[in-house]
Amino acid sequence: MKSLRGTAWKPPKTIVQQVARRWLSNAKPNLSNSSDSSNAPASYPSAVARAKLQQGLQKDAPKSHRQRGPSAEAQRNYAMFRNFVEARFDRVLAAMGAWAEQKEEYRSFGVTSQAQLDREAALFKAVLDRAFNMATKKGTTGRKENPLFWNLRNAFIASDSGGLSRELKYAFQTFLMRTRFPKTVNELHMALADLRFPYEWYPATRMMQRTIHLHVGPTNSGKTYNALKALENAQTGIYAGPLRLLAHEIWSRFNAKGKPCALITGEEQRIPEGINTWFHSCTVEMTPLNAKVDVAVIDEIQMINNDDRGWAWTQAFLGVQAKEVHLCGEERVVDLIQALCARLGEKCVVHRYQRLNPLIVADKSLKGDFKNLQKGDAVVSFSRVALHSLKRGIEEKTGRRCAIVYGSLPPETRASQAALFNDPNNDYDYLVASDAIGMGLNLEIKRVVFEASSKFDGVGHRKLNIPEIRQIGGRAGRYRTATQEIAGVQSEPAPGVVTALDDEDLSTVKKAFETEALPIETAGILPPAAVLERFHSYFPARTPTSFVLARLRELARLSDWFHLCDFKSAFEIAEIIQPYNLSVADKCIFLNIPVNVRDEREIKVLQAFAQCVAELGSGHLLDFPDVDLEVLQAARPSNMKEQIDHLHRLESLHRTITMYLWLSYRYQGVFQSQRLAFKVKEMTEQKINEHLENLRYSPDMEANRRRRMRRLANQQEQKAKQFLESDEAGPVPVHDEEGHPEPLFDETGEAAEVQWPAGQTGPEGSTQSVSVGTQ
Structure with a gap:
């Protein structure tokens, strides 16, 4: 999905010059492609029409970036898409407002009259026409060869009309600014957008000689346990995890052992009083980079590649000032971390772990029947409504009690529900839980049952990834239960079992456990606030921040070890707060x-x-x-x-x-x-x-x-x-x-x-x- 971040494009000078000459001679440029325009819709297409077009565009996408020529069906789809884009661009212009209504904003883009705005819009439509001709006639639709078409098509498929509108707006704004910056300012922009060396953003950390301990292995292998042991034996330290509930769990554990600990998340901070030093347990975004400590533990380091939040893991890894940094995660992140440590000049020690008990995937699902549940089963779902509905259904069908655990529960409630499930001497035989259980909660699960193999991720439904299924399924089976530890029982660990509620989902689960996930090749980054502030200072005062972000995204230079995280949410927030x-x-x-x-x-x-x-x-x-x-x-x-x-x-x-x-x-x-x-x-x-x-x-x-x-x-x-x-x-x-x-x-x-x-x-x-x- 990295392609959706956008690719810089420049309007071809020849076409702009040709259309400009026509404009000056009062000859209106030909903005459509002969017969294509005859089929133009009177208004923007309905949801049904858009869905059909999306399916057609999906089908027509070539397997390579170039082909000798598009099929007849592809030409029809591209012609229809051209009409849709032209109709949507008219809406974008209307939403941006006439020049008289938005003088200040348009002036920041160098537009000083309505006539100039109309001229620029006509020129941009000509550039759109050129991009669509390349796709329709030559089949050139690749990101490198035809980036404008590529960006528009991907935005339309990924986010429908809303995404298409955003991409058109940023593309038009970029077009308006094509001659706005003198050469010296462009050079300054390029220098500020040079993000190839993000480790230089943390000079105090680079003054240290850290040792990086990388703990890798499957779920339930003891990697996080050993990293936390190192943290407990230190005088000062930091735990940084992916979820608030994990930060709260570590905070509770340290305070219970008499080790003062602060809890720091985006919405809550609990700082010990009356003492000068303490441990920190935080979500990874809140990692205190200015605190000098003995040991830092950064959990789930494989998320360094995440398109949305990966920058936080990269920031914590590159910036935390700890003598020892313990990273916990999956085997597929080893090559990337070793390569980054080599560039940092820091020692990297890899600790590999094997699973402490066997894990098997069942041959049969539950056939959709809760009567096939067994004591110690955990049914995993991905929304709170689904979780509570499942809890009610399980209790009605089995006559036994069902505990419930998910991240949004208050910490005390979550802990009590986990304790009820872990206790073998009550009637809480089952558990319904979110995918948060895959992140290390202490639950004595014998069998993990996937209620579904897909989830809604805030944008659309997608299948669970191979690492997700393995991580969640890996919570099945415990090396030694709490009851066995208290009683001092020594026995062979029972295997964990993974299955699904339906046969269709079980096939997806089986495939995930039979397939190796690809290695992680890049770490996500976002430009720090200082870079963004300085970059913004080279634009007129009323320049929309969304355009500044788009410009920075286009000019960004990255090394082979890093990628730019998704700006989508920042773009949307920037538009919302722009009037203030x-x-x-x-x-x-x-x-x-x-x-x-x-x-x-x-x-x-x-x-x-x-x-x-x-x-x-x-x-x-x-x-x-x-x-x-x-x-x-x-x-x-x-x-x-x-x-x-x-x-x-x-x-x-x-x-x-x-x-x-x-x-x-x-x-x-x-x-x-x-x-x-x-x-x-x-x-x-x-x-x-x-x-x-x-x-x-x-x-x-x-x-x-x-x-x-x-x-x-x-x-x-x-x-x-x-x-x-x-x-x-x-x-x-x-x-x-x-x-x-x-x-x-x-x-x-x-x-x-x-x-x-x-x-x-x-x-x-x-x-x-x-x-x-x-x-």
């Missing part, structure tokens, strides 16, 4: 805020927070009318559809409060209602759990939901294979950003069926099922 007069430093902070940009409620609150910082207004929580505190007082609706809307409101409020807490640690003098925010967050979590606990389970509806997820995941896989033409390795497991371990629902665009208590009717006397659409 924030300093560049403040913008850099807001670009990283945890927000769901698909939720209108959260967008309004984010804008209110940005306005507060820009105008130095009151930051008390109660002074923001857009924060939906009223939902906490609202009675629970009896109508089923209204209950779903109510649950969406609660989820939006929870993320809103998370945003407030996140900002409260970065603007301590502004967002002052931190204690109240924690209380509201607790109340919101309680309300959400009350709703989730009332879910019902319908075997038929759940089976339909799983079939739909498989269908959508298969479509996405085909899209990636046939359309993206990528020979690059697939993405590493994507664990949601810290603070948001699991989504509430398992989809946003497609209908999701949810069961509510019997006796409650939906609209027009419907049954207890409901379709949950996009919010």
Whole structure:
């Protein structure tokens, strides 16, 4: 998916010069390709038409970047896509506004009149025409040979009309700025965009002579256990993990052993009082790079390649000031870490581990029947609604109790649920859990059951990656249970077993355990705030930050060992906060805020927070009318559809409060209602759990939901294979950003069926099922 980050393109001078001459002579340029334009739609196409076009483009994608000529079907699809792009570009221009309405912004791009804007738009359409002619007539669609067409097509397939609009806007802005910068400024841009040596961003760390210990092996092999032993034996140290729940677990463990420890996550900081030194347990984004310590443990180092969060692992690895750095992860990261250590001039010691007990994949699934569950089974799903629905269904079908564990649970509740499941002397025989169990929680699982082999990742459904399946499945079986350790029992460890609820998902699980994941070749990076601030200073004051990011993305120079992480969320946030007069430093902070940009409620609150910082207004929580505190007082609706809307409101409020807490640690003098925010967050979590606990389970509806997820995941896989033409390795497991371990629902665009208590009717006397659409 790295191709979606964009590739720099320059408008061909010849075509621009030709069209400019026509414009000056009042001869309107021919912007369409003869017969193609006759089929142009009167308006932008419907969702059905777009879906058909996407399928056609996927099918037409050549296996190589060049071919002698496209097929007749490909020509028709490209001609239709041309019409779609032209129609969408007209919408983009309308959304950008007339010159008289947006004078300041247009002036920052060198446009000084409406006539000039019209001329530039016509020139850009000619450049689009050139790109489509290359695709239609010559079949030239590759990223290197035809980057404009490549970017537009990939944006359309990946994000439909919204992604296409964004890419068109950035491409047009780049076109406007083509002659805006003198040679000296361009040279400065190129120098600042030189990101080939990110280890030089941490000069204090480079003054140290660190030893890197790389612990690699499969799940349940003891690699993290040995790394944490080194941390416990040190005087000072840092643990950096991928999820808030893991940071909390290490924090609890160290404090229980009498070792003072601070908990540092994006939305919560607990610092020991009355002492001068302590350990740090944090999410990897919050790794304290200025603290000099004896030992640092960085968990799940293979996520250094992640397109969204990989930069945090790279930053922690390159920047942490520890005498010993212990990295825990998978074997496939060894070559990359050794290569980076060689460039750093630091010693790298590789510790390899074997699994402590056998792991087997079952020949049979559960056939969709919970009566086939066994004591000690953990059923894994990927949304909170699905987890609670499964819990209810298992308890109804088996007559036994079922514990539940996922990252969004309060730490105390999560610990008590784990203890109930681990205790063999009660009736909690089963567990439902999110993929968070794959990240090292202490659970005595005998068999892992995959409820599904695909998940909704915030954009669409995708199949689980090979490393994800192996990591989650690897939690099955324990070398020695807590009961055996207490009793001093010495016995051969029982093998762990992995299976699935349905046969279709079991085949995917089996394939994953039979296939080796590809080696990790690059580490993700993002330019540090200092680079972005200085880069921004070479643009006019009102230049949109989204364009500055696009320009930096295009000019970025990278070595073979690094790749640029995805800017998508930063682009979207930059557009949302653009109207507010924030300093560049403040913008850099807001670009990283945890927000769901698909939720209108959260967008309004984010804008209110940005306005507060820009105008130095009151930051008390109660002074923001857009924060939906009223939902906490609202009675629970009896109508089923209204209950779903109510649950969406609660989820939006929870993320809103998370945003407030996140900002409260970065603007301590502004967002002052931190204690109240924690209380509201607790109340919101309680309300959400009350709703989730009332879910019902319908075997038929759940089976339909799983079939739909498989269908959508298969479509996405085909899209990636046939359309993206990528020979690059697939993405590493994507664990949601810290603070948001699991989504509430398992989809946003497609209908999701949810069961509510019997006796409650939906609209027009419907049954207890409901379709949950996009919010």
